[in-house]
Amino acid sequence: MKPRLQIDWDVTWLDEVTSTNDAVLNAVKSGCREGTVIVARTQTRGRGRRGNAWHSPDGGLWCSLLLRPELRADELWGLTAAAALAAVGGLRNLTGLPVGIKWPNDIYVGGKKLGGIMAESSGGAVVVGIGLNANIGSADLPRIEWYPVTSVLVETGEIIDPAVLLEGILSEFCERYGLLVEQGFSGLLGEWRELSVVLGKRVRMECDGRVFKGTAVELDGQGGIIIGPQDGTRRRFEPRPGVSLGLEASDGERAKSP
Numbered sequence: 203m204k205p206r207l208q209i210d211w212d213v214t215w216l217d218e219v220t221s222t223n224d225a226v227l228n229a230v231k232s233g234c235r236e237g238t239v240i241v242a243r244t245q246t247r248g249r250g251r252r253g254n255a256w257h258s259p260d261g262g263l264w265c266s267l268l269l270r271p272e273l274r275a276d277e278l279w280g281l282t283a284a285a286a287l288a289a290v291g292g293l294r295n296l297t298g299l300p301v302g303i304k305w306p307n308d309i310y311v312g313g314k315k316l317g318g319i320m321a322e323s324s325g326g327a328v329v330v331g332i333g334l335n336a337n338i339g340s341a342d343l344p345r346i347e348w349y350p351v352t353s354v355l356v357e358t359g360e361i362i363d364p365a366v367l368l369e370g371i372l373s374e375f376c377e378r379y380g381l382l383v384e385q386g387f388s389g390l391l392g393e394w395r396e397l398s399v400v401l402g403k404r405v406r407m408e409c410d411g412r413v414f415k416g417t418a419v420e421l422d423g424q425g426g427i428i429i430g431p432q433d434g435t436r437r438r439f440e441p442r443p444g445v446s447l448g449l450e451a452s453d454g455e456r457a458k459s460p
């Protein structure tokens with residue numbers, strides 16, 4: 203996979219932070235360079251999409267990357283996709299698990315959520331947060347009403363080295379970041395579709411308080427998803443706040459989405 207963008211990663215491992223995204227947002231304010239990465243053993247106020255709390259006990263990989271991308275505002279969303287693809291690549295290489303992506307930012311395996319990505323912009327920089335349930339036993343996983351949750355440990359019975367996982371993810375990220383900068387989101391589209399766990403599946407979309415049910419028929423070159431036809435109409439949704447996708451119950455999720 204070419205082209206590749208070289209980033210000289212500067213990784214700091216911390217014991218405990220509120221949120222690695224907050225720590226890197228502070229680094230942005232201090233003028234830290236692209237490639238700054240903060241990893242924490244635990245987060246006391248880990249954050250997920252849509253204002254959800256992100257349970258971050260010891261054993262997970264909780265990290266955030268500082269990027270100063272030369273991308274248009276409408277291309278920035280591709281960084282979430284690049285990070286999701288990198289996380290999937292890193293996990294697959296290290297564990298062999300058939301991990302995939304539940305549009306737009308969830309890392310899934312066997313119908314269960316293993317992790318997620320959350321990007322935030324600040325003053326021209328983008329902070330990409332990656333949260334993966336790595337060495338977390340089932341007793342320490344959160345019970346979420348809307349979807350089942352799992353970890354690498356639960357799926358494989360094995361402990362992995364978080365530093366090796368992070369190194370793999372950062373290396374995979376450089377390839378996708380390079381493609382994104384050079385070709386735009388269309389450079390990621392083939393792999394984005396290939397690794398999707400929703401394409402062809404029955405889904406339930408919540409968008410600004412309304413619910414749409416149907417089959418996920420397409421992922422387009424602008425990061426959108428097309429769902430249809432329920433009543434003869436196809437609908438397109440953007441990956442933005444206020445939009446939430448759930449797999450229908452038969453595919454391992456409850457009937458509601460978060």
Ligand code: BTN
Pocket residue numbers: 220221222223224245247248249250251252254256263264265266307308317318319320331332333334
């Ligand atoms: C989601 O699925 O809602 C996204 C979850 C993102 C969690 C990660 S953990 C590292 C970084 N710090 C945070 O507070 N959130 C992200």
